[in-house]
Amino acid sequence: MSAGSHQRTHNPNRLSCPQCGYECRNSSGLTQHVHSAHTLYDEHRVQSSEPLNEDHQDNDLHAEDHENRPYTERAQGTNIRRVELHPVMNGHPCTPDGTPLPSPTTAPPLHAHTASTDWSPYNNRLEFETAEFLFKRTQMSQSKVNALLDLWAASLLKYNDKPPFADHNDLHKTIDATHLGGVPWQSFETSYTGSLPDGPVPSWMTAKYEIWYRDPRAVIENLLSSPDFNGEFDVAPYREYYGPGSGERQFTNVMSGDWAWKQANLLSKNKDLHGSMFVPVILGSDKTTVSVATGQNEYYPLYLSIGNIHNNVRRAHRDGLVVIGFLAIAKSERRHADSLLFRRFRRQLFHSSLASILASLRPGMTSPVVLRCPDGHFRRAIFGLGPYIADYPEQALAALIVQGWCFTCPQDRNHLDHPDLPMPARRAREHTEELIGALEADVLWHDYGIISDVIPFTSNFPRADIHELLAGDLLHQIIKGCFKDHLVTWVGEYLVPVHGEARGQELLDEIDRRIAAVPPFPGLRRFPQGRDFKQWTGDDSKALMKVYLPAIAGLVPDDMVRTIAAFLEFCYLVRRSTHTEKTLQQLEDTLQQFHEYREVFRETGVRPAGFSLPRQHSMQHYIQHIRNFGAPNGLCSSITEARHITTVKEPWRRSNRYDALGQVLKTNLRLDKLAAARVDFTARGMLRRSCLSDALIETEEDRNGVVPGPRVEASVTLARRVRIYPKSLEALGMHIGVPQLERLVSLFLYKQLNPEFPPPETHLLPSPSTGRSLRIFHSAIATFYAPSDLSGVGGMHRERIRATPHWRGSTQGRFDCAFINKDPDATGFTGMDVARVRCFFSFKHEQRAYPCALVEWFSVVGDTPDDTTGMWIVEPDFDISGHRIAQVVHVDMIVRGAHLIGVAGDRSLPFGLHYTHSLDAFNAFYMNKYADHHVHEIAF
Incomplete structure (x- = not known):
């Protein structure tokens, strides 16, 4: 499958900035001049003028705030970002005794009164x-x-x-001895209090169960008072709009959703609460095993966060999610493990423990508590139980729903996705309580999926409806559930029965070879043996999703490929950090396509009974989850699973393994104290330089400072240079196999010097005087804004684009592909080309440095993506003599890396095809839009 005689002349249209002549790029649809970052904006805020309802028409407390309340408005071309804060529950600043300040713009009191030289309890x-x-x-x-x-x-x-x-x-x-941060651990015991049976008594009935916890109110006070969250924190529910005219509604953080606004409306009925700050308490629970080899050591951590903290902070694990408890795990002999009495006790243990741990929050749910916020202001805070993060078994336990039923709606478990049945209304606390009062327990269990013999923990708290609070779980419901447990398994179950055992196994081996031959890409996990591995982790599922679709294309029916393509579209759309009415409609359309195409699995006999599956059914509720709580990636169990590492597994490994929980608790307390001390020292300006710098220049005035400026959408810089290459363009061209390199550089230089004129004859082109200024680089670093991917708190992401002849010490080279900007006015992939980087280099001409890349072009096949996979297909460009078409471009034209996967169709890959040869072995390639979320946003 080597490249054939395909011939094409590539003449991309490069545009330059009219202000300075530098070439521009387009990243994710946003035109950006990288050198100057023209996208400037000012931030303000606007108070909502929309009346809440009839009950709130007479609200007059802080009426003067309508003029002074900050508002947000961002100008970018004709687009305006507008934010409306809740008009009553607006988080108005107050004094430490709760008296409202005359103006919200009053400067807050100083955060720290301690001297900037006091390192207590440390000496220095x-x-x-x-x-x-x-x-x-x-x-x-x-x-x-x-x-x-x-x-x-x-x-x-x-x-x-x-x-x-x-x-x-x-x-x-x-x-x-650190007085900051650490909230001490407490414990209480509980046990079974019911009647004991005659004869042998099960051990669980006489056991004492110890629950360790930290006061959640004190933990929230620490979260709220941390200056580390300043600028990443919301004091009021808000509605955000973006775009021309009135704008399109956006859903991002918890406080941008409808649920927080509705909670504020309920609280607004009490005039004594006007001007308060609503604080949603986010909980998450999930069992984890620290060591299978030493006897299934299980722990049951309970986590807490607050909805005021932005999603990106919680996802970046910057202490925005705190462990507040370790729940007891009830054990029983096997002969009693499935008894109704033991299962009831296990459920009640969970709910009673939560109610006891959270008891200190109950008074603050009806009467405000004055707390300090990250910006230094005091505000009257009113608590409320917020979204609950959990996987499906834990969701069923929290909602007291029978396994197999939906915890959000009462759709019959046997017909969860029946096409002829309308979607019922959401379950509600009041309706459930009415059913429990009217019907027998057996009827509730079998006809409604309700477990009625346990008191839910939410019954102890006002305004708490667990059916509404349970958020969608992307990791277990979508990524591991729908993709790994369902779709990948179904493809395997289709191949063997249809093609026979021998041929079916051959096709599965072919899928594995295709996955193993995928070219490398930053952040992409390789599968040397394909997808045939024993234990799947969440990261395995996420990684396989990126490469699975091209691997099965041509080997299974087209509708099967379209099913998985529709599912991947849904998954990547729903994991975005910002949603609009447009993306919600796209989710709806994609889900409809998924339901339509997945019928192929019923028709081929893989799922003859249909698709009554709670995890797939949950996809229908994600649009409502987004409207309620903002982007689901800020409330995913992947956050709590990642926290398991630092709060449970690493502390356990540091223990002596004997009665380890006490040591785990002490380690967590010390880690919290160290983190709080660092935040405090940083806020007081004591950690600006390195420790060595402070030791050398303790008395020297600090001349460094924060440099203000806008966020740059993307940038590319060359990495460390390599010194073993020739020092002339002619010799370098021969060395790397591109003899026309000197002419290509001359063409590039002419366009840089004369951007408005076409290039003249070859003999009139400028001759760059390189000499010692010629430097070669084996990679470049691309930095760009990608908040939907794993990134820092600011949403910035960095990747390395490689062009090296020796990858990882072998004789095999690695030459990555990249997106090259061609039209700043076009959106997404239509404004870009794809090219393979053969060399990064820089040179000077007339004392000006030019960082460059030698690239080989690909051209898009057709005007639309492939009908089956939904991916764009590109082909390498060749000149009339059969050589790859190459060009020298400025690195500023590179947006970021691109990932290509060969189009194999129904042909088999040759045995032994190494992934480093993959980009040379195919005539056409899929532009992999599932490489990461930023690429998906470009190519969607």
Whole structure:
């Protein structure tokens, strides 16, 4: 399948900035001049003038705020971003005693009154950073800490000095003395209180169950008072609009959804609460196993966050999600494990434990509590139970719903997605209570899926409806559930029965070879053996989703491919960080296509009974979840699973494995204290330089500062240069196999110097004087705004684009592909080309540096994506002599990396095809829009 005689002349139209002549790029549909970042905006806020309802027409508290209330408005061309804050529950600042300030623009009191030289309980910065390094960053064992400090002490004896700590006990004692951050752990015991049976008594009936927890109100106070969250925090529910005219509604963070607004409306009925700040309490629970080899050591952590913190902070794990409890796990002998009495006790243990742990929040749900916020202001806070993060079994437990039923709606478990049945209304707390009062337990169980013999924890708290609060779980419902457990399994179940055992296994092997031959890409997990691995993790499922569709195309019926394509579209759309009415409609359309195409699995006998599956059924509720709580990626169990590592698994590994929970709790408390100390020292400006810099220039005035400026949508910089290449363009061209390189550079230079004129004859082109200024690079770093992907708190993401002849020490090269901007006015992929980078280099001409890339072009096949896979197909460009068409471009034209996967069709890949040869082995390629979410937004 080597490249044939396909010939095409590629003449991309490059545009330049009229202000400075630099070439521009288009990233995700947003025109951006990278050198100057023309997209500037000012931030304001606007108070909502929309009346709430008849009950709120007479609200007059803080009426003057309608003029002074901040508003947000961003100008970008003809587009305006407009934010309407809730007019009553608006988080008006107050004094520490709760008296409203005359104006919300009044400067807040200073966050810290401690001197900027006070490192208490540490003596100096060296002590603090040593403690943080040993205990948090390296997690050094106690014996190794002692050995290191002994060596340190020995090296200082001749100076009559000593190390920061004497031993590990001294280190731990100092951390424990930190007065910030750490909320102490408490515990209570519970046990079965019912009647005991005659004869042998099951062990679970006499056991004592210990629940460890931290006061959730104190944890929330710490979260609210942390200046680390300033600028990433909402004080009021809001509605956000973007676009021309009145704008299109956007859903992002929890406070942008309808649920927070409705909660504020309910609270507004009490005039004593006007001007308060609503604080949604986000909970999450999930069992985790720390070691299978040592006897299934299970722990049951309970996490807490608040809806005021932005999703990107919670996803970046910047202490925005805190462990507040370890629930008890009831155990029983096998002969009693399935008894109705034990299962009831296990459920009641869960709900009673939650009710007890959260009890300190109940008074603050009806009467405001004055708390300090990240911006330094005090506000009257009113708590409310918010979204609950959990996987499906945990969701069923929290909602007291029978497994197999939907916890959001009462659709019959046997007909969850029946095409002739309308979607019923959402389950509601009041309706469930009425049913329990009117019907027998058996009827409730079998006809409604309701478990009626347990008191839910939400019954202890006002305005709490668990059916509404349970958020969609992308990781377990969509990624691991629908994709891994259903679709991938169904494809395998189709191939073997239809084609026979031998041929079916051959086709599965072919799928594995295609997956193994996928070219590398930053962040893409490789599958050397295909998808045939024993244990699947969430990361395995996410990685396989990126490459699975091209692997099955041509080997299974087209409608089967379209089914998975529609599912992937839904999955990638729903995981975006910002949703609009447009994306919600796209979700609706894509879900309809998925339901239509998946009938192929019924028709081929894979699913003869249909699709009454709770996880697939849950897809129908995601649009409402988004309207309620904003983007689902901020409320996904992947956040709690990632937190398991730092709060449970790593502390457990640091323990002596005996009665480890107490050690795990102590480790978590110390980690919290170190994190709080770092935030405090940073807020006081004590950690600006490195520790060594402070030691060298303690008395020197700090001349560094924050440089204000707009966010740059994307940038590309060349990495470290390589010194082993020729120093002339002619010799370099021969070295890399591109003898016309010198002419290509001359063409490039002419266009840079004369952007408005076509190039003249070859002999009139400028001759760059490179010499020592010629530098070669094996990679470049692309930095761009991609909040839907794993990124920093600011949403910025970085990737490396490689062009190296020796990849990982082998003789095989790696030459990545990239998106090249061609039309700043076009949106998405229509404004870009795809090219393969053969070399990064830079040179100087007339004292000006030109960072460049030598690229080989691909052209798009057709005007629309492929009908079956939904992916664009590209082909390599060749000149009339059969050589690849190449061009030198400025690195500013590179948007970011692109990922291509070969189009194999119904042909088999040759055995032994190595992934490093994949980009040379096919005549056509899918432009993989599932490489990550930013690429998907470009190519959607």
